[in-house]
Amino acid sequence: MTRMTRMSAEQAMHQALREEMQHDPDVLLMGEGVATKQRDLVTDFGADRVRNTPLAEAIIAGTAVGAAASGLRPVIDLLFAPFMAYAMDALVNSAGKLRYLSGGQFRFPLVAIGMTGTGWCVGAQHNHNLEAMFVHAPGLKVVMPAEPADFKGLLKAAIRDDNPVLFFADLGLLHQEGEVPDADDFIVPIGKAALRRIGSDVTLVSYAKTVAVCLEAARQLADRGISAEVIDLRSLKPLDEDAVLQSVRKTRRLVIVHEASGLCGIGAELAALAAGKAFAALRAPVVRLTGPDAPMASSWALEQAAVPQPETVTDSVLELVAYGASAPHWLGDALPGGAMATEPVLMKSY
Amino acid sequence: MTRMTRMSAEQAMHQALREEMQHDPDVLLMGEGVATKQRDLVTDFGADRVRNTPLAEAIIAGTAVGAAASGLRPVIDLLFAPFMAYAMDALVNSAGKLRYLSGGQFRFPLVAIGMTGTGWCVGAQHNHNLEAMFVHAPGLKVVMPAEPADFKGLLKAAIRDDNPVLFFADLGLLHQEGEVPDADDFIVPIGKAALRRIGSDVTLVSYAKTVAVCLEAARQLADRGISAEVIDLRSLKPLDEDAVLQSVRKTRRLVIVHEASGLCGIGAELAALAAGKAFAALRAPVVRLTGPDAPMASSWALEQAAVPQPETVTDSVLELVAYGASAPHWLGDALPGGAMATEPVLMKSY
Amino acid sequence: MDHEQDIAAGPLRRLETMLLIRAYENQLVELQRNGAPGTCTSVGQEACAVGVVEALDVRDRIVTNHRSAGHLIARGADPGRLMAEVLGRVDGYCGGRSGSLHISARELGVVLTSTIVGGELSLAPGVALAQKMGKGEPGGIVAVFFGDGAACEGIFHEALNLAVHWQLPMLFVCENNQWQAFVHRLETMADTAIAEWARGHGLPVETVDGNDVEAVHDAAIAAVAGIRASGRPCFLELSTYRQRGHFEPDDQAYVDPAELQAWLARDPIRMQRERLLERGLIDAVGLAAMAQHTRERIETALAFAQASAWPAPDSLLEHVYA
Amino acid sequence: MDHEQDIAAGPLRRLETMLLIRAYENQLVELQRNGAPGTCTSVGQEACAVGVVEALDVRDRIVTNHRSAGHLIARGADPGRLMAEVLGRVDGYCGGRSGSLHISARELGVVLTSTIVGGELSLAPGVALAQKMGKGEPGGIVAVFFGDGAACEGIFHEALNLAVHWQLPMLFVCENNQWQAFVHRLETMADTAIAEWARGHGLPVETVDGNDVEAVHDAAIAAVAGIRASGRPCFLELSTYRQRGHFEPDDQAYVDPAELQAWLARDPIRMQRERLLERGLIDAVGLAAMAQHTRERIETALAFAQASAWPAPDSLLEHVYA
Ligand SMILES: Cc1ncc(C[n+]2csc(CCOP(=O)(O)OP(=O)(O)O)c2C)c(N)n1
Ligand SMILES: Cc1ncc(C[n+]2csc(CCOP(=O)(O)OP(=O)(O)O)c2C)c(N)n1
């Protein structure tokens, strides 16, 4: 049996770093304050491999890219995701493109960590779920775990991956605890979603903080006799298309929930996926419940209002199931004499 | 009758700038070489209002944001879209967020221009259709015209808008000519799509260079008795949802075509929109034909291979229409005794 | 106020303003302990804020950063509305949308604020350009406050080059408080780096004791006069110290206690108090009255902030677009 | 080659390499006129490339930019494979994916190239860090080539600070060719700006006549020795001139003809030829033989490139991920 230890997501990340630094002498950690905050790593692996940097995200990221091409495996902590705006050239134009443009001469095994999400009332310049921007950019991988075990297993996988991986840590989860496998060969493969709850009436797909929202909604729905399947994507690029499609083909209804805003977000991609590749199975419109298309406010009251809540998910599913239940009417004129059904308004609007 | 002059898209942009600088003394133009390349504007409006800048995109954009908040209406030419990576903080964290974070104290009337797209064999660090990143970011508007008249009308609208507008110019279109209204009050409203061809069997939605691809496909399809409607989005944010939904509710089939890569792109958003709000009308899977999820290569041969071609669109539509024609079978077990249909593979794969 | 009077009143007013900033931030610390959002306090740096801001006039504009309470209060911001903002309430300067990190107050000329380190440097040249091009009042300049950390960001270089080359009326004020969050600045740069970097850009550079409010004030008065006369930028590096943690709460376990002690001994408020006592410009009674007045203002502010309502959830989408 | 011999052979070899670079780029210009993709030529800057690259050895790494033909050829790149790359063919160094703007050639130690101006400065410290940490051959340094325009980008400041503070074995080579695409550099900075900016970072800075290949070479030899000995970075500013347009085609209508003429009179190839003739190191016959040999190499290269196949369309997704 796998031995487990209870720890927070933050501790799980630290353990992953420690194990990978132990495992591979090419791994190094750089960032503003990484050496201050993780003194034990400096002690054990030396100041060469755990480097406080100047406050300069562009050169931190650029240095990681150059070092990765030259045989090291840098992990950089860019603190909050919006600070990646300064590192965009290094991440998007260099890390994501230079392997391809060089005809495969170089590889860029690096990990860039950024925190984000509601919970700290810090406002849009710290709290911006911009992971979809990196999903859209070529040549990168993107992960965003929901459970401490995945924080560990995905960070280890990211460090071992030969490609640049963006690792987003949802602020609101960092201090939540969970059981984490001790094994130092515990890896969560990038690109594999986790089925968090099995169900048959609707598929709820989410990642990071809102996985818990979906699980809570699923419990509420169970009380009302509706069986919801809950998928935690874990990796946003590559997306586990099969896991989502398989579930949707079974449940025939899809609700996607995330804190990031909707336009061109992960939810858009998944809805498009379902509409393209699971169309015949769908029995109801695909619903996205997302953060608003607005910067995140600092005020606690507005932060709360911006995040999808379990009740919203539950209400949407109830509406969806009702839609499906009165089935053939919505098939409109595909059925003899049928009239066009009006569409229910299912996108959460602010 | 509207008087028209035939000119290239590039000339149309220049005319728009000239007219708006004439119209409003607060408009100024900044960028690397704008004063060299548009000497006539320096002559007519002075070196104060047409400024060559140091080679430093971050401060060009930041300066535009600061100036916009202080009563000017800057237009900045950032040359190629990937160079915006250096301007990301100013555009995303400042222009897009500071109005909101200030509780509405400031507005940011600025336009940032970037070229992109295939046609010059310049590779991924110049050719990256990254418009979706800015659609995903809050507080910004995004336009990307397909015709010279729209280059003029949308640039004028963008300059008059009180919000930050990203204006993407498709390289491949800049030297194409078209009829452009002379009127200096000719404005193309941001957020309004253009119906380029009326049809009844399928809706083709696109923007920029691939609008022409769709129009050519529509002609090919007409020869085979299929009537395709073609929508040119023109604005990517705000999206003209109504135009797309109305068309899809009529034609019941949707194909989205763009050169940008697919994941979390505009096509994903539109497919999600249709799957959410026009679901009952859809008679076939939603198809996306996009550039590959890869950096753009320089080689002409690979550039060509990366761009959706009219034949691909035509073939996809033929497949879609066939799918719709044998209608009820795909309804699967919604019909008595029906088995799950297998999904056709419709996403262009590379 | 005439010049003679100001010579006496100025130092007293500066002491009182520093006391108000300190009291305001100590109140925030206490609020945080009781569950309010954390803040970046400027405790120990009050002389920088007061010395510079008092050298500005109503035409001038301020662009600041995450550690802005001193700049705002020195400019006359209402501690009640500031506190309401920190608490995320509707009566805050930004209606609760900013919180502590990006407070701007257009009515006071505190026009833009970014909590992206270096954001202030990115925005300020544009404000100055607008002033130079006739927006705002004639003769106005822009004071931009930033830290030693921000000086490491590339935008520092870009902003200086633009300001110098375009002759923008800007006062660059680097509050070198020795810390960049959890990293001592000497871990990231040479000791005299910031002034040398600035000097490489060929503008007037002065390094001043940032804990001596009168020295800061004198240097700022001279710099502002120079900028107004020449239309060109100046650079002040103020050496000071961040006495508290980076963000509340912060145990400062990583801080060298000897270094902290040495700087505490040079606390700017203490220094100004001693100077005024020495010069006979104030006595114990006067000091007590000042303290009392400050206390009352903070109590009023707190009551105001706590009574302020939360923003309505359905206002969430207000102010995204103009 | 022993030292004595090199003293004679070096200058001749440098002339020949400059001729090869010039001939290669002139061939590209002609190809462009016939419809091939445009390129950024380094015509007029050959002495910078040759003088510096010849001072490096096999342990060293080069990071360059969009104007890289000189650096590549001086390092021994095959003009045929370069030309194939420019034409987008499979036999190019990058299989046609790069085209002219981002050619890297790992086998030659030309490890990374970015056409994002400043990208080279962003990447180079990481390569140097890897060398310092034992990747690559011991004692290796990194030479990073960039323009006067790149010096305006913020990353210039960040890269210098990191290189100095982390003691990275880097040779910063600024080819100050007076132009930033269509903008003269004096429209964007003060005359002596680049060296002053660099000096502000406290590393050794030298300004050298970039059209005198021997002067460049001497300075580079000294700098490289200094870097190897100290492990710390050095900075060379090479003043030179971009004789042709920014990108082919470019009518240079915006160029001051007098300035261009003055620099053409100091063409680096002409200067080296005259020096060698004067010193009796070569004669007319030798020059003719050199020209002939160069011509033949370019003809061979052209034939090779044109015979090379287009990349297969179905290889489009190769090399996105490792
Ligand atoms: C681009 C960016 N990087 C990192 C941070 C996190 N952060 C906030 S304040 C700070 C320290 C800034 O140091 P300095 O500029 O000296 O200002 P100080 O906090 O000392 O006043 C850091 C690292 C940020 N807000 N923005
Ligand atoms: C970030 C960025 N901005 C602008 C450009 C467009 N551009 C390509 S080369 C160039 C001029 C660069 O000047 P410099 O660094 O002096 O190099 P040079 O071309 O003179 O060799 C410009 C503006 C670019 N490629 N990248």
Ligand SMILES: [Mg+2]
């Ligand atoms: Mg500091």
Ligand SMILES: [Mg+2]
């Ligand atoms: Mg140049």
